[in-house]
Amino acid sequence: MMKMEPRDLVVKExxxxxxxxxxxxxxxxxDWVTNYVPNNERILYHISIKHVKEAFQxxxxxxxxxxxxPRERIFFDPAHGKAGIVTCGGxxxxxxxxxxxxVMQLTWRYKVxxxxxxxxxYLGMVKESKIPPxxxxxxxxxxxxxxxxxxxxxxxxPQDIGKIVDYLMDYGVKILFCIGGDGTLRGAQAISEExxxxxxxxxxIGIPKTIDNDIGFTExxxxxxxAFTIAVDSIRAAHTEALGAVHxxxxxxxxxxxSGYIAANAALASQEVNYCLIPEVPFDLEGAEGLYSHLxxxxxxxxxxxxxxxxxxxxxxxxxxxxxxxxxxxxxxxGIFLREDIKRFFGSIKVxxxxxxIDPSYLIRSARAIPSDSIYCNQLAQNxxxxxxxxxxGMIVGIYNNRFIHVPIQTAIERRKFIDPExxxxxxxxxxxGQPHRMASKSA
Numbered sequence: 001m002m003k004m005e006p007r008d009l010v011v012k013e014x015x016x017x018x019x020x021x022x023x024x025x026x027x028x029x030x031d032w033v034t035n036y037v038p039n040n041e042r043i044l045y046h047i048s049i050k051h052v053k054e055a056f057q058x059x060x061x062x063x064x065x066x067x068x069x070p071r072e073r074i075f076f077d078p079a080h081g082k083a084g085i086v087t088c089g090g091x092x093x094x095x096x097x098x099x100x101x102x103v104m105q106l107t108w109r110y111k112v113x114x115x116x117x118x119x120x121x122y123l124g125m126v127k128e129s130k131i132p133p134x135x136x137x138x139x140x141x142x143x144x145x146x147x148x149x150x151x152x153x154x155x156x157x158p159q160d161i162g163k164i165v166d167y168l169m170d171y172g173v174k175i176l177f178c179i180g181g182d183g184t185l186r187g188a189q190a191i192s193e194e195x196x197x198x199x200x201x202x203x204x205i206g207i208p209k210t211i212d213n214d215i216g217f218t219e220x221x222x223x224x225x226x227a228f229t230i231a232v233d234s235i236r237a238a239h240t241e242a243l244g245a246v247h248x249x250x251x252x253x254x255x256x257x258x259s260g261y262i263a264a265n266a267a268l269a270s271q272e273v274n275y276c277l278i279p280e281v282p283f284d285l286e287g288a289e290g291l292y293s294h295l296x297x298x299x300x301x302x303x304x305x306x307x308x309x310x311x312x313x314x315x316x317x318x319x320x321x322x323x324x325x326x327x328x329x330x331x332x333x334x335g336i337f338l339r340e341d342i343k344r345f346f347g348s349i350k351v352x353x354x355x356x357x358i359d360p361s362y363l364i365r366s367a368r369a370i371p372s373d374s375i376y377c378n379q380l381a382q383n384x385x386x387x388x389x390x391x392x393x394g395m396i397v398g399i400y401n402n403r404f405i406h407v408p409i410q411t412a413i414e415r416r417k418f419i420d421p422e423x424x425x426x427x428x429x430x431x432x433x434g435q436p437h438r439m440a441s442k443s444a
Contacts, residue, residue: 012394086125
C-alpha cells in the first residue's frame, strides 16, 4: 500500500456554506431519518491496526479520506445555481446512468433549475467548436440508462483551458461534473486550477470513468463490473470452441492498458481460463518457463486450453506506434500477435493446433450497465451532487472500504492502481487458472 500523508487527502472548499440544505434530513439518532454527514467525518486509508498504532505512537493523525454524503449546510443557493455535465474519453457502460443520476438529484433533491450537457467532451466546451450544449431535464434523461454510450457524446484530446473556463462563465455554470478517466480528470484538475487562479466560485467534481478500473483510491470504477461480466460470455465461447477442436486453443483479448483487472476478474468469474496474461506480470513466450512450454504440456495432457490476455500485456513483443490524442501510448496488438505466433511456434515443432481468437472490446464498451453497476452509478452521481452543492471542488467521488469518499483529483491521478503480483488477489487468479506464478526467466 502506498505511503500517504494526511495533507494529500485534503479536499478544497470554495468557502463557508451559508445555505440550509433542502433535503430535510436529520442530526438525531434513532428518529428513522438519515442524518447529514458531518464535514469532519473521516475514513481511514490504512485499516490495519498496526498502521493506526504507528501513527498515534508518532504523534500524528493517520491518513484518512473525507466521507462523502449530504451536508446540512450547502454553499450554492439552489434557486440561482446552474450545473454542467461533460463526458470524455472512450465509451464505458454506465455513462448514461451517471448522467441520469446527476440530473435527477440536482432537479428533484436540490431544486436546481438549469443543467447543461456539454456535447462531445471538452471539445464542446470551447466557443469555437460551435457545438451548443443540451439543456437537460428529467424528461430528457428518464430512460437513457436503458441505452449504452453517452447521450452527450464524447471526444479525446485537450482543449484550451482558459477558453473552457470562459465558456463556463458565459453560461453561468456553478458546478461542473466531469465524467471520464485519467485524461479527463487531468483536464478537470486544470480547469479547477484556472478557476481558482481567477478567483471564481465554480466547483469542479470528477466522476472516475475507466473501464480498466485503474484510478487510484477507489475500489472500483463504474462500468468495470459490467465489463468483466460480459467478458465471461466471450471466455465461455472460447472454451466451447477449444473443446470442439483437436488441440483447441481459445484466445480472448480484453481491455486493460496498464492494469489487468478486467482480464483477471473475468478469469476468476469464468473458472474456464488456463492462462491469464496481464501487464503487471511479465512473461516469456519461449524457453523452459515460457508460456509456450506450459501450453504445449497442457495440450498434451488436457487437449485444449483457454488464454485471456489484457491488451497492455506482452508489449515487448509488439510494435508501439506513438501516442493518441489523449497522450496515451498506442499499444501494439498483442492479441493478433499471439494468435499468429502461437501458430508459428506449434507449426515449428510439428504439433497440430486449432486456435480461435475473440476480441469483444467494442461489444463491452458500448453495452448498457448491468444492475449492480447501475446502482453504483446512481450512488456516485448522488454523492457527486452532494459534494458540489456543498462547495467542494477539485475532487473525485470514489469508494473505499465500502464507503463513499472524496479524494483530491491531483492525488487520484498521481497514483494509478495496479494488481499486486505478490498480493492475494493474483494468488486467487493463479490458483483458479492453474498457471505458474511466473512464466518468465528470473532475469525477466
